[in-house]
Amino acid sequence: MLGTTVCLAIVISLIIGFSQMFFRKKWDPRSQHCYVTGGSSGTGLALAILLTKKGADVSIVARNEERLQKALAELEKVRQTPNQILKAYSFSVDTESGATAALDAACEAHGGQSPDATFLCAGKSTPGYFVEQDEASLRQGMDETYWAQAFSALAAAKHMVRQRSKGKIVFVSSVLGYMSIIGYSPYSPGKFAIRGLAETLQSEMMLYGIDVHICFPCTIFTPSYVEENRIKPKVTLKIEETDSGDTPETVAAGILRGVQKGRFHITYNFLGDVFRASTCGSSPRNSYFIDLVYGLIGYIALPIWRLTVDSTVRSFRQEHQEHLAGTGFLDPAAAKK
Numbered sequence: 395m396l397g398t399t400v401c402l403a404i405v406i407s408l409i410i411g412f413s414q415m416f417f418r419k420k421w422d423p424r425s426q427h428c429y430v431t432g433g434s435s436g437t438g439l440a441l442a443i444l445l446t447k448k449g450a451d452v453s454i455v456a457r458n459e460e461r462l463q464k465a466l467a468e469l470e471k472v473r474q475t476p477n478q479i480l481k482a483y484s485f486s487v488d489t490e491s492g493a494t495a496a497l498d499a500a501c502e503a504h505g506g507q508s509p510d511a512t513f514l515c516a517g518k519s520t521p522g523y524f525v526e527q528d529e530a531s532l533r534q535g536m537d538e539t540y541w542a543q544a545f546s547a548l549a550a551a552k553h554m555v556r557q558r559s560k561g562k563i564v565f566v567s568s569v570l571g572y573m574s575i576i577g578y579s580p581y582s583p584g585k586f587a588i589r590g591l592a593e594t595l596q597s598e599m600m601l602y603g604i605d606v607h608i609c610f611p612c613t614i615f616t617p618s619y620v621e622e623n624r625i626k627p628k629v630t631l632k633i634e635e636t637d638s639g640d641t642p643e644t645v646a647a648g649i650l651r652g653v654q655k656g657r658f659h660i661t662y663n664f665l666g667d668v669f670r671a672s673t674c675g676s677s678p679r680n681s682y683f684i685d686l687v688y689g690l691i692g693y694i695a696l697p698i699w700r701l702t703v704d705s706t707v708r709s710f711r712q713e714h715q716e717h718l719a720g721t722g723f724l725d726p727a728a729a730k731k
């Protein structure tokens with residue numbers, strides 16, 4: 395009985411898998427309005443360039459006007475047709491009012507129509523030790539991760555639902571939204587929170603025919619990666635040596651491919667695939683069989699990797715004590731153990 399059920403499940407998922415592979419119509423960005431937050435730099439910019447090359451109308455949003463204008467000039471260079479609408483808007487998207495105003499401004503250039511796809515790339519990482527954080531820095535961490543994406547998703551969802559228009563919402567979390575390591579207390583919780591929101595919306599947006607996706611990148615060589623490494627604890631840098639990193643262009647191509655394939659969780663490299671399959675839970679899978687293989691690899695390799703992470707952290711104990719003594723954090727009256 396169990397054998398028959400398993401066989402039946404395999405046959406059904408094979409049929410579904412193949413039919414999706416051959417008959418699913420790939421999303422074409424041509425002439426679609428793609429709204430990209432964080433589009434002035436790194437991954438968001440690479441994605442905006444890619445979408446422009448594919449013939450999309452592209453709106454980019456970020457705060458710094460100068461970088462936005464430079465980015466817009468990059469988009470202009472790869473414009474495919476004279477009537478492609480390419481625009482840049484300076485707003486901070488980590489509040490509801492900012493995110494809504496940014497979206498409304500971008501929609502105005504399209505007769506008030508909702509974007510066909512909303513890519514939420516805005517985000518920042520400010521790593522540091524937990525005991526060196528305070529209320530302001532931890533709240534800032536959530537602003538730079540969760541709120542920098544959640545309010546744009548809210549604005550886009552309301553806009554689309556009011557207009558009864560369909561579209562896509564694409565979040566950018568991190569593998570640090572699947573797991574975490576020392577030094578990421580201001581960042582990782584917000585990236586997990588983005589997953590929580592995406593999981594809710596993947597279910598709820600079905601009411602309206604809105605597709606939801608979420609990408610979990612590993613290290614990306616972007617300007618902010620260079621910036622975060624300046625303040626990143628050495629132990630965190632050491633642990634991250636295992637991750638060889640990708641260019642923003644690779645990640646952007648991975649995001650677009652994932653959206654076109656209709657993936658909910660998007661990963662584009664081996665490490666990402668392993669973490670995705672190993673923490674999938676009841677989230678929609680990408681493939682029953684391939685994910686099983688990645689899951690198996692994770693089941694064997696991740697506990698071993700975790701042991702090496704733990705031993706790296708312990709090997710930094712002495713150095714860390716000296717660091718805390720140097721910053722005056724330690725209570726001088728407390729006996730040295």
Ligand SMILES: NC(=O)C1=CN([C@@H]2O[C@H](COP(=O)(O)OP(=O)(O)OC[C@H]3O[C@@H](n4cnc5c(N)ncnc54)[C@H](OP(=O)(O)O)[C@@H]3O)[C@@H](O)[C@H]2O)C=CC1
Pocket residue numbers: 431432433434435436437438455456457458459461485486487488514515516517518519538542566567568569610611612613614615616617618619642
């Ligand atoms: N680099 C990496 O190693 C990894 C990055 N990620 C995530 O990928 C996404 C892109 O990162 P990356 O390409 O490195 O980023 P960059 O720092 O290169 O670009 C970030 C972009 O977001 C904009 N931005 C940031 N905060 C706001 C805000 N509050 N309002 C409006 N715009 C904002 C920035 O412009 P401005 O400052 O002018 O507003 C900039 O355009 C982020 O969500 C990041 O967390 C995930 C995994 C790894």
Ligand SMILES: CCCCCCCCCCCCCCCC(=O)[C@@H](N)CO
Pocket residue numbers: 518519568569570611612613614619622633634635636637665668691692695696699
């Ligand atoms: C087969 C299993 C082996 C497992 C090896 C795992 C190695 C992972 C190293 C940690 C990668 C951290 C990336 C952080 C990305 C990010 O979000 C920050 N750059 C912030 O922007």
